[in-house]
Amino acid sequence: MVENRPWGNLLAHLILIVGVALVIFPVYVAVIASTQGPGEFLRGTLPLLPGGHALENYSAMWQAGLSRVGAPPVGQMLWNSFVMAMAITLGKLSISLLSAFAIVYFRFPFRLVFFWLIFITLMLPVEVRIIPTFQVVADLNMLNSFAGLSIPLIASATATFLFRQFFMTIPEELMEAARVDGAGPLRFFKDILLPLSVTNIAALFVILFIYGWNQYLWPLLITTDPNYYTIVMGIQRMTTAADSDPQWHLIMATVVMAALPPVLVILFMQRLFVKGLTETEK
Amino acid sequence: MASIQLTGLKKTYAGNVEAVKGIDLEIADGEFVVLVGPSGCGKSTLLRMVAGLETITDGTLKIDDRVVNDLEPAERDIAMVFQNYALYPHMTVFGNLAYGLKNRGVKREEIERRVHDAAAMLEIEPFLERKPRKLSGGQRQRVAMGRALVREPSAFLFDEPLSNLDAKLRVQMRVEIKQLQRRLKTTSLYVTHDQLEALTLGDRLVVLNGGSIEQVGTPMEVYEKPASMFVATFIGSPAMNMLPVAYLRERGANGLLDHLAADTDVIGIRPDDLRIEAPDEDHLVVTGTVELFEAAGAESHLYVSLEGSDQPTVIRTSARPPVAEGETMRFHVLPSALHPFNQASGKRTQQGVS
Missing domain, CATH: 2.40.50.140 (Nucleic acid-binding proteins)
Known part of the structure; x- marks a missing residue:
């Protein structure tokens, strides 16, 4: 806006500040809590200034974990979460890219039927089909494995749909030019479609990675071996420890560490994402 | 270089829509033939059938005495210039020109040589490292031409290549295409709805209407002795009374x-x-x-x-x-x-x- 309206600006900023504060405050509390000693929380008031136990809390969780409640070291759980999230993300991306490619560029019988089948599964989140899925995974002996953690979550109607919409905006002549230039379907996919989809892939990568990272119910169901606990599950284990008060300072240290990888992914991918928005191809 | 032979070429779309109703046409080696007609007369469909982008419902298509009905476009040894250029937006001009050669397994030095030759011929050498979006319409058009040139195909197919240019550039490019074709002596098939382009470019004109040929002849024959009332009113501006x-x-x-x-x-x-x-x-x-x-x-x-x-x-x-x-x-x-x-x-x- 070109107009100079000091009161308007002030009001706008006030609203924004309140909004940001609302979002930031819980994060702040978590960070502060992770620096306190074991006794601080039992007094009933929430400390708002950093305590002096940060290093000891973090290193304890990183190396040892909370063995009393069956939580392995955070490092291990972060790795588990990372493997699962990456497997889900890469799996979803490759499968949806290929299925969108098939639906948009190939004419085969029941093409529309397949498209609608994929589209309808949009309405079925993991939670709806969780019991049968569990049965299948159990029968396949995939409980307590990375395959069991990631494969059932890989099919993605959303990503397929988004790539389909994107591919349909690519002029058909591009495909024809590639055909005249001697590129077969797979080469066209690799040389033309993939490079053009980079920005879409980056955006979806962020969304899907966070989706994978935040998986809660599914890992909780199928893992009983602490070696396959994901970080989100680990936090849940710690808070529901039987016969004792939750160790809030340690849990909060875990929470902060759990929040870092998605933040890093966003920070890293954001550059690609913004680049894609400002430099439109075609 | 090659001759192109169309015998009873037909295209029927689903629902029995006949887009091309049996075309017989022989294009001699090195000849520049222009397909001209109003929108929806089947001229683009016909060109795309020759290119291999549309399937052929009936009839035979021979390029250099070889029946190519069921060959992929890449196997027909043709190059095509598209109306909207269809440049690969993520590749540099060099990449665009080289792509077809790379896919054919041409050696790197040979690619370099051919791309630079074509770029020099079309005066686009300064832009070789640029992306298509950094080029003007006329320059993009040249790159699209260059992509066809480097392949050194036996035939060029042009699908209304000048219709996205402004009037002045169109005239300039028209002259350049003509000169280029004279120099290279490559068999060319050119589709346009612009009768001025048709008259000035072609060695022979093929006037199409409703999926059939109305007249084939040199531009002057078609102008001076139109074979039908359709040709008479379509060619020449203002139209014949x-x-x-x-x-x-x-x-x-x-x-x-x-x-x-x-x-x-x-x-x-x-x-x-x-x-x-x-x-x-x-x-x-x-x-x-x-x-x-x-x-x-x-x-x-x-x-x-x-x-x-x-x-x-x-x-x-x-x-x-x-x-x-x-x-x-x-x-x-x-x-x-x-x-x-x-x-x-x-x-x-x-x-x-x-």
């Missing part, structure tokens, strides 16, 4: 129409064959009122309503004719300038009148 024979007889033909075939009932007259000054030879005379005078620089167009006819008539004259709007005057036509047609068949009734 059509007058009933009966009307001309009423104006006192004095036997000047007697040499026409008996089934002639419509006469076509080019706008520049209706003259203001009377020639010395025997000629026909019509009278009309100038409704509108249109000065177009080097020439002028007179929109005339002829006496006793509701057919609007256009006359093309030199730059500044001595006429005013609303003036009623006589126009003179030489009998040799008449194009006789039969209304029912739409065909020219008699050969030998030019």
